[in-house]
Amino acid sequence: MDYKSVEFYDNYLIIKKLSNFKLKHIFECGQIFRFEEIAENNFIVIAFGRLIEVKEDGNDVIIYNSTKEDFQNIWLKYFDLDRDYSVIKDELSKDVLLKQSIEFGYGVRVLNQDPFEMLLSFIIxxxxxxxxxxxxxxxxxNKWGKEIIYKNKTYYAFPNIDEIKDATLEEIQETGASFRSKYIFDTIKNVYNSKTAKEDLKANDTNEYIKYDLDYIKNLDDDDCHNALQEFKGVGSKVADCIMLFSMEKTSAFPVDVWVKRAMIHFYGAEDASLNKIRIFGRNKFGKLAGFAQQYLFYYARENKINV
DNA sequence: GCGCAGGTTTCCC
DNA sequence: GGGAAACCTGCG
Structure with missing residues (x-):
């Protein structure tokens, strides 16, 4: 694990002696949309129906607005604190080309977020x-999520399926989702139907909607999971990789977006290769650690504006 | 005003 | 399978 101990106080806590942890790196490596930088090394984060303020203090990190229970049930896992990133870095640094990105983004961690939120967010x-x-x-x-008030400011959690199940296509259009609106609408329907289907499921009944059950998908092997996610409209190879890496603990996922493509060309000379070929190359090269490698590469490429 | 942005779908070969 | 155009909208 990457911390020494945790001290709990009244509605805040201090994580002592963290290693491989830098908020800026974590929040700016492309995995999360619901954060806000309120000061240097100080962020607001909304996830799992909760809001926390996170602040770096030397080698310690303070989390405000969290109980002990929430830390143990949510944030410990969310920040992937039980994983030892030194081991990952040592292994990945054997690749001298990747080493540079790892040193640059030394505080990157892969967050464990909510699957439904990731599904909709990455379709968008x-x-x-x-x-x-x-x-x-x-x-x-704002439209469908629960209200959260913190320091006299109003925020909204990302809605769960029950809160958003009745959203109309027109309402979704109004959020600026544009041509992706119909995908989101369709996806919400399928997730909701899978939920009711699961509840109604008789012993040996198969149901056409069960394939949209996110718990079921999460429990599949990496390749099956990748395919299953693409049953949702608006989810292709890249978006599926993001969802499974950021919310389903599939660390072999290797999302190839424009930045990772640039990074792979820059470092490995993967000239004019198709996105899928780069994906296969990355997965073969980095194996179970491909997802971590992707995060370091993405952060390096984007921060250094590679190839632009 | 025009091109393009953290891809996917659809159509075509 | 693999490649190219269309897709909405906001912003530089």
Whole structure:
């Protein structure tokens, strides 16, 4: 694990002596949309129906607005704190080309987020830029999510399936999802139907909607999981990789977006290769650690504006 | 005003 | 399978 101990106080806590942890790296490596930088090394994060303020203090990290229970049930896992990233870095640094990216993004960690939130968020990410993605995800939260008040400011959690199940196509259009609106609408329907189907399921009944059950998908092997996710409209290879890496603990996923493609060309000379070929190359090269390698490469490429 | 952005779908070969 | 165009909208 990458911390020494945790001290709990009244509605806040201090994680002592963290290693391989830097908030800026974690939040800016492309895996999360619901964060806000309120000061240097100080962020607001909304996830799993909760809001926390996270602040770096030397080698310690303070989490405000969290109980002991929430830390143990949510944030410990969310920040992947029980994983030893030194082991991962040592292994991946054997690749001298990747080493540079790892040193640059030394505090990157792969967050464990909510599958439904990732599913909708990354459908929205297709052919879109980050400010627009954040705007649409926030509008969805504002319209259907639970209200959270922190320091006299009002925020909204990302809605769960029961909160958003009755959203109309028109309402989704209004969030700025544009041509992706119908995908989101369709996806919400399928997730909701899988939920009711699961509840109604008789012993040996098969149901056409069960394949949209996110718990079921999460428990599949990596390749099956990747395929299953692409049954949702608006989810292709890249978006499926993001969902399974950021919310289903599939660390062999290797999402190839424009930045990772640039990084692979830059470092490995993967000239004019198709996205799928780069994906296969990355997965073969980095194996179970491909997802971590992807995060270091993405952060390096984007921060250094490679090839632009 | 025009091109393009953290891809997917659809159509075509 | 693999490649190219269309897709909505906001922003530089």
């Amino acid at each position: 990410s297709a052919r879109n830029n980050i400010p627009s993605i954040k705007k649409t995800v926030n509008k969805i939260s």
